[in-house]
Amino acid sequence: MPQYGYSTNNDDSLPVIQDCSNYQLIGLTSNVKEEIKYAMNYTPLQTYVCQKNNWTPDTFQLTDWSSFARYFKSIPMAKRIKVSKLIHDWQNTGAQKERFARSHNRKEPWNEDEYQAISQCPMQCGESEIPPHYLYCKNNLKPDETTRCIRSIERWMKKSGTHKPLIPILIKAMTNWLANGKLTIKWKFAHDEDHEGITQALTEQQQIGWHHFFKGRISKTWTEIQQREYSRQSQHRIDTNDVPLPKHYSSNWWAANLIKQVVFMSLNLRQIRNDALHSDKVMNEYNTQHRSLLTQVVTWYDRMHEFENEDSKYLHRPYLERITDPNHSLQAWCISIERIHTMNAHIREITNARDIRSSFT
Ligand SMILES: [Zn+2]
Numbered sequence: 001m002p003q004y005g006y007s008t009n010n011d012d013s014l015p016v017i018q019d020c021s022n023y024q025l026i027g028l029t030s031n032v033k034e035e036i037k038y039a040m041n042y043t044p045l046q047t048y049v050c051q052k053n054n055w056t057p058d059t060f061q062l063t064d065w066s067s068f069a070r071y072f073k074s075i076p077m078a079k080r081i082k083v084s085k086l087i088h089d090w091q092n093t094g095a096q097k098e099r100f101a102r103s104h105n106r107k108e109p110w111n112e113d114e115y116q117a118i119s120q121c122p123m124q125c126g127e128s129e130i131p132p133h134y135l136y137c138k139n140n141l142k143p144d145e146t147t148r149c150i151r152s153i154e155r156w157m158k159k160s161g162t163h164k165p166l167i168p169i170l171i172k173a174m175t176n177w178l179a180n181g182k183l184t185i186k187w188k189f190a191h192d193e194d195h196e197g198i199t200q201a202l203t204e205q206q207q208i209g210w211h212h213f214f215k216g217r218i219s220k221t222w223t224e225i226q227q228r229e230y231s232r233q234s235q236h237r238i239d240t241n242d243v244p245l246p247k248h249y250s251s252n253w254w255a256a257n258l259i260k261q262v263v264f265m266s267l268n269l270r271q272i273r274n275d276a277l278h279s280d281k282v283m284n285e286y287n288t289q290h291r292s293l294l295t296q297v298v299t300w301y302d303r304m305h306e307f308e309n310e311d312s313k314y315l316h317r318p319y320l321e322r323i324t325d326p327n328h329s330l331q332a333w334c335i336s337i338e339r340i341h342t343m344n345a346h347i348r349e350i351t352n353a354r355d356i357r358s359s360f361t
Pocket residue numbers: 121122123124125126127133137138139
C-alpha cells in the first residue's frame with residue numbers, strides 16, 4: 001500500500017515530483033484500482049485535495065474519480081507524469097517563476113518591474129501567467145488548433161453514441177470557457193427526458209470548477225446520464241432485433257475516453273505555450289521532424305471529407321490521440337494515408353473516364 005506522506009523541496013512548498021502519486025489519488029506504478037480505492041477513503045488526502053482546490057468534501061465526492069482512474073491506468077508512465085503535473089498545477093508558469101525569484105535572497109534585490117516581467121505569459125498577452133492561463137490566453141498563437149481539438153472531441157462523442165443533447169452542451173461549455181477562462185452561458189436548452197440530469201450535471205461541474213473539467217475532473221452526473229443513454233440504446237436494439245451495442249460500451253468507458261480526449265487537448269494547448277516560450281531555441285532533430293509530421297497530420301485530418309467511407313478506419317482514431325504518437329508511428333501513418341489518398345484519386349480518374357466512354361456508346 002502506498003505511503004501518503006509527502007516531502008517538500010527547499011525552494012517552495014510544492015511536493016516533489018516522485019510524490020505525484022500521493023496527490024494524484026492514483027499511484028504511478030502499481031495497481032491503480034486498489035490505490036484509488038485506498039485513496040478515496042484516505043481522509044488526509046481528501047483534505048489536501050479539498051484545501052488545495054477550495055472544495056468541500058461534498059464537492060470532492062461529486063467528481064468521477066473512478067473514470068479518471070480508468071483513463072490514468074490506460075496511459076504510459078511518461079504521460080502519467082505529464083498529466084500529474086497538469087492536474088496539480090505543477091506545470092512551470094510565470095507566476096511560479098516569480099514566486100521562486102522572490103524566495104531568493106539576493107545581494108541586489110530586484111525591483112517590482114523585474115518580478116512583473118518574469119511572471120508574464122510567454123505568448124505576450126500582457127497578463128501574469130497562472131496555471132490554467134494558456135488554455136484561454138487571448139494571444140493563443142494557434143487558435144485553429146483549439147478549434148481542431150474541440151471538433152475532434154465532438155466527432156468522438158458522436159461516434160461513441162453519446163446522448164445527443166449532451167454533445168452541443170459540452171462543446172458549447174468547453175468553447176465558451178476556453179475563450180475567456182469562465183463560463184458565461186445562460187443555459188436554455190430544449191427539454192428532453194434527461195434535462196433534469198443535465199441541469200444537475202452543469203450545476204455540479206460549476207461547483208467542481210470548469211477549469212477542473214480540462215484536467216479530467218468531471219461530474220459523476222455526466223457519466224450517469226450516459227449510462228441511461230446506453231441502457232436506452234441497448235433496450236431499443238433488443239426491441240428491434242438489432243445487433244447489440246459493442247461490448248465495451250459502458251458509461252465508465254465513455255467517461256474515461258472523454259477525460260482522455262479533454263486532457264490530451266489541455267496538454268496539446270500547453271505545447272503551443274511551450275513552443276512560444278522556446279521559439280528562439282534551436283530544436284533538435286526529433287522535434288523538428290515531429291513538428292513537420294504534425295503539420296502533415298493536421299492537413300490529413302482537415303481533409304477527412306476527401307476520403308471514401310471504406311477508408312474511415314484510417315481516420316477512426318481521434319486526432320487528439322493520433323498526435324500523441326511518436327515520430328515513427330506518425331510517419332508510417334502519413335505515408336499510408338497519402339498512398340490511400342493518391343489511390344482514391346486514381347480510381348476516381350479511371351471511373352470518370354469510364355463514365356465518359358459509356359456516354360458515347
Ligand atoms: Zn497569455
